[in-house]
Amino acid sequence: MSQDSAAPTPPSEGDPAGRLIDYPRRGGPTVLRILLGAQLRRLRESRGISTEQAGYEIRGSHSKISRMELGRVGFKERDVADLLTLYGVSDPAERAPLLALAKEANTPGWWHRYGDILPSWFEVYLGLEEAASLLRTYELQFVPGLLQTEDYARAVVRLGYSDASDEEVERRVQVRTTRQERFTSPEAPTLWAVLDEAVVRRPLGGREVMREQIRHLIEVSELPNVTLQIVPFGAGGHAAAGGPFTILRFAEPGLSDVVYLEQLTSALYLDKPTDVDTYMRAMNNLCITAERPDETSRYLTRVLDEL
Numbered sequence: 001m002s003q004d005s006a007a008p009t010p011p012s013e014g015d016p017a018g019r020l021i022d023y024p025r026r027g028g029p030t031v032l033r034i035l036l037g038a039q040l041r042r043l044r045e046s047r048g049i050s051t052e053q054a055g056y057e058i059r060g061s062h063s064k065i066s067r068m069e070l071g072r073v074g075f076k077e078r079d080v081a082d083l084l085t086l087y088g089v090s091d092p093a094e095r096a097p098l099l100a101l102a103k104e105a106n107t108p109g110w111w112h113r114y115g116d117i118l119p120s121w122f123e124v125y126l127g128l129e130e131a132a133s134l135l136r137t138y139e140l141q142f143v144p145g146l147l148q149t150e151d152y153a154r155a156v157v158r159l160g161y162s163d164a165s166d167e168e169v170e171r172r173v174q175v176r177t178t179r180q181e182r183f184t185s186p187e188a189p190t191l192w193a194v195l196d197e198a199v200v201r202r203p204l205g206g207r208e209v210m211r212e213q214i215r216h217l218i219e220v221s222e223l224p225n226v227t228l229q230i231v232p233f234g235a236g237g238h239a240a241a242g243g244p245f246t247i248l249r250f251a252e253p254g255l256s257d258v259v260y261l262e263q264l265t266s267a268l269y270l271d272k273p274t275d276v277d278t279y280m281r282a283m284n285n286l287c288i289t290a291e292r293p294d295e296t297s298r299y300l301t302r303v304l305d306e307l
Contacts (some may be wrong), residue, residue: 030127032105034071034255039098040080041069043087057086075102114175117168121267125260128269129179133189134249136283140196141244142204143213145176146183147193147220147228152213153177155205183225192227194286200230200303207307214304221296229290230299245279 044054044065051062058064058079067073080102084095111118111126118126129135137144142156150173157164157172164172183191200217203210221228246260259270259279270276291299 029074029105029107029109030071030124031131031250031255032101033073033075035252036075036080036098036101036105037069037071040083040087043089044069044083047087049086054083054086058082074106077102110178111175114171117171118175119265122262124269125262125267126179128248128258128260130182131250131252131255132248133251134192135189135246136192136194136249137244137246138194138196138283138286139199139244141199141202143195143199143217144193146180146191147217148176149209149213149216150177151209152205155209159204184223188225190225190227192229192287194229194231194283194290196231197233200300203307211304211307214300214307218297218300218304221293221300227293228296229287229293230296231286231290232299235289245282247276247279247283 044051051065054065055062060079064073068075068079077099080099081095084090084098089095089098109123109127109130111123115123135146137146142148143152145153148156153173153176154169157169161168161172182188200214205213217228220226244262248258248260250257256271256273257276257280259268259276261268261270270279
């Protein structure tokens with residue numbers, strides 16, 4: 001993760017230490033580490049203890065404390081116990097939930113079984129995506145992974161991993177279909193996707209694969225938790241010309257919004273308010289520039305007729 005990555009806004013000082021134990025167990029270790037790290041940072045700062053002092057207590061460095069507080073590394077229960085003692089948390093009723101959370105934060109997410117094909121920087125995203133209550137995404141080349149059909153996903157995977165075996169391709173497709181399951185569940189999050197017209201015009205995988213994909217987009221655009229918009233070529237330039245991005249929002253007050261920017265071999269996770277505000281303005285401008293959501297089905301039907 002980058003220096004700006006996924007650092008949560010700490011809970012207020014009035015929050016009891018055990019409050020995090022009530023956090024819904026979505027997002028696997030990624031989000032749990034972030035929440036626990038934020039709580040440890042709040043406790044340290046409330047006691048006026050420096051990161052150097054805290055690092056010395058657990059036989060580490062100040063940078064290790066910083067990584068722990070940002071949720072970038074796993075937690076040893078012994079380290080958490082020592083820090084709680086240093087921070088004056090001696091009541092067993094307060095310590096127990098946080099120690100349990102430290103243990104749970106080291107439990108692998110469902111994507112762990114795909115660790116041989118997924119880069120670590122993308123596993124971080126999967127954890128955040130799993131916990132998000134709202135995702136707003138802009139794409140200008142491919143249909144977002146959460147909206148891809150299996151055949152379209154295979155075409156995208158083969159484009160990016162031309163040397164991959166059939167087995168690896170299928171496993172990568174499985175990751176995408178597994179991610180999609182949550183968006184049709186009873187407590188599905190909200191997905192708001194804005195696609196450049198090039199996404200639905202580019203015949204990736206061939207004509208029939210693309211026709212199936214367009215039909216799928218028409219279907220999902222009718223779901224109550226999905227909003228889909230298309231930015232037509234006629235709209236000209238726009239504020240998001242720099243590239244695709246995703247904004248993740250969380251219902252939990254201990255997590256700030258995160259902007260995800262994927263690159264070929266890495267990703268950036270931005271959560272500074274100024275960065276998030278810039279991308280949020282760009283997204284809002286895109287939504288104004290794009291065709292209205294109630295026009296999406298009609299628009300895609302025309303594209304389908306022309307394929």
